[in-house]
Amino acid sequence: MSLNELKERLLKNPRFQKAYFKRDLAYAVSRMLIEARVQKGFTQEKLASAIGTTQSSIARAERSKHAVSFDFLEKIAKAYKTYVIPPRFAFMDKIMAVELRNPTIIAQPNSSPTVAQDTVSRRIEGAFSLAFIGDTSPQMETYTTVQPARELVHAK
Amino acid sequence: MPEIKPYTSTSGRPYVYDDIEKIAKTDPESAVAITDDLDMLQRDPLAKLLTAKVVKQLKGKRYKALYELISECKNFGYRIFFSIAGSTYWLLHSFKKKGNRTPTKELETAKNRSDDLKNQK
Numbered sequence: 001m002s003l004n005e006l007k008e009r010l011l012k013n014p015r016f017q018k019a020y021f022k023r024d025l026a027y028a029v030s031r032m033l034i035e036a037r038v039q040k041g042f043t044q045e046k047l048a049s050a051i052g053t054t055q056s057s058i059a060r061a062e063r064s065k066h067a068v069s070f071d072f073l074e075k076i077a078k079a080y081k082t083y084v085i086p087p088r089f090a091f092m093d094k095i096m097a098v099e100l101r102n103p104t105i106i107a108q109p110n111s112s113p114t115v116a117q118d119t120v121s122r123r124i125e126g127a128f129s130l131a132f133i134g135d136t137s138p139q140m141e142t143y144t145t146v147q148p149a150r151e152l153v154h155a156k
Numbered sequence: 157m158p159e160i161k162p163y164t165s166t167s168g169r170p171y172v173y174d175d176i177e178k179i180a181k182t183d184p185e186s187a188v189a190i191t192d193d194l195d196m197l198q199r200d201p202l203a204k205l206l207t208a209k210v211v212k213q214l215k216g217k218r219y220k221a222l223y224e225l226i227s228e229c230k231n232f233g234y235r236i237f238f239s240i241a242g243s244t245y246w247l248l249h250s251f252k253k254k255g256n257r258t259p260t261k262e263l264e265t266a267k268n269r270s271d272d273l274k275n276q277k
Contacts, residue, residue: 016188
């Protein structure tokens with residue numbers, strides 16, 4: 001069973017479907033904050049001193065229990081020399097509207113995977129996101145410089 | 157893009173997926189968070205996930221071939237152990253994290269399954 005098949009099966013459960021389209025904003029934002037910090041090569045301490053707070057408050061924001069305030073996001077954006085893209089309602093997003101009418105669109109592997117993937121990534125990272133000035137694409141490939149783990153692949 | 161496959165029992169039962177489906181029945185929000193993280197595992201390069209500490213390579217000589225995907229859901233922490241063979245991520249075992257230390261029982265389950273996969277080849 002592939003990951004898509006799992007999602008297809010889970011989406012048949014009405015409670016899961018409801019949760020899937022409701023999304024946990026706090027979780028999405030916290031994951032986005034970690035991603036942004038790693039992309040910019042900041043440590044929690046460095047970011048904390050840049051915005052005049054403590055390391056533990058950064059850690060709390062990244063722990064996903066409660067959504068952070070817009071003020072806090074703006075402060076972080078300032079430290080990264082960027083700005084915050086405001087969140088949008090789902091119905092304003094055309095792709096999302098199609099998906100809401102037909103939830104299985106994500107689960108079908110052969111039905112335009114680009115649309116599905118685009119929507120999923122937009123929902124996960126795009127609820128609130130920080131735009132980096134001068135970026136050409138949202139998916140920056142700065143990770144090629146990162147030291148790989150000792151045994152990334154243990155293929156035979 | 158890597159392929160994600162669950163380790164299945166001899167009767168064809170995918171352990172990790174079964175567990176997620178079980179969670180979805182009682183706590184759908186957490187199941188959504190877990191499936192999102194699996195999406196992320198499939199989408200993003202491993203080096204990035206390791207730096208962001210969403211994925212960790214297990215420590216110790218015995219377990220260093222194993223990785224764990226870290227999901228922090230609203231009500232509990234969830235860990236999925238996986239091993240990598242070529243471009244396939246094998247989901248071996250998953251459990252709800254209840255203390256600071258990962259129980260040896262869970263580690264051994266994952267280790268046994270990863271050994272089983274190696275022997276199958």
